[in-house]
Amino acid sequence: MDPFELLKADHRKVEELFTQLESARGPAKLRVFEQIRTELELHTQIEESIFYPALEEPKETHELTLEAYEEHDVVKRLLKELGRARTANEEWEAQAKVLQENVEHHVEEEENELFNKATRALSQEDLETLGEQMANEKERKLGRRGSKKAAKKGAKKAAKKSASSKKSASKKSASKTQSASRAAKRTGGSKKSGSKGTSKSSGSKKSAKKSAKKR
Ligand SMILES: [Fe+2]
Numbered sequence: 649m650d651p652f653e654l655l656k657a658d659h660r661k662v663e664e665l666f667t668q669l670e671s672a673r674g675p676a677k678l679r680v681f682e683q684i685r686t687e688l689e690l691h692t693q694i695e696e697s698i699f700y701p702a703l704e705e706p707k708e709t710h711e712l713t714l715e716a717y718e719e720h721d722v723v724k725r726l727l728k729e730l731g732r733a734r735t736a737n738e739e740w741e742a743q744a745k746v747l748q749e750n751v752e753h754h755v756e757e758e759e760n761e762l763f764n765k766a767t768r769a770l771s772q773e774d775l776e777t778l779g780e781q782m783a784n785e786k787e788r789k790l791g792r793r794g795s796k797k798a799a800k801k802g803a804k805k806a807a808k809k810s811a812s813s814k815k816s817a818s819k820k821s822a823s824k825t826q827s828a829s830r831a832a833k834r835t836g837g838s839k840k841s842g843s844k845g846t847s848k849s850s851g852s853k854k855s856a857k858k859s860a861k862k863r
Contacts, residue, residue, distance in 0.1 A: 649779035651699060652763045654786075658691045659755045666748045677736040681744065685727050688751070690789055692720045698781045703762070706769035712762045719754045723747065
């Protein structure tokens with residue numbers, strides 16, 4: 649597998665996403681950004697774990713590779729900061745533009761300088777092996793991400809279910825309390841009427857006493 653073709657395909661995908669980011673508005677902007685973030689994180693991880701270590705040693709590629717690590721760090725910092733935002737305001741847009749320019753510069757340097765030097769520094773066989781390793785690692789990471797996403801979805805569903813069952817339970821208990829208080833009111837009312845009855849009967853006792861005195 650050609651390692652350069654694999655990395656170039658990633659670069660084109662991110663370029664396309666940056667074009668989408670420019671035209672996206674409102675919450676859609678943050679959604680496109682999340683896609684850019686996912687792509688760049690995966691891409692930088694693969695380069696840093698497989699491609700760059702192989703290019704660090706040869707003289708031809710040593711300096712450019714160290715520079716590439718530094719450029720990745722800047723991109724990662726920007727991704728982290730942009731990822732914290734809840735809305736894409738003017739400052740966010742400015743920072744996203746800086747991210748895009750950094751990525752474009754990095755891609756240009758890789759495709760026009762580093763890849764050429766790597767072709768001279770490493771054998772065709774070594775390059776093929778690197779390409780295969782990167783493709784496999786990408787597959788593995790994407791698979792893991794997919795299963796993580798599915799697990800997250802499942803957990804969210806379960807949480808929603810338990811929340812709704814809790815809600816209905818609290819609704820039931822609320823209606824129980826309401827009917828209990830209604831019943832209490834009813835009993836209280838009969839007590840009142842009962843006390844009225846007592847006062848009436850005490851009144852009749854009084855009138856009986858009065859009539860006894862008269863006699
Ligand atoms: Fe890179």
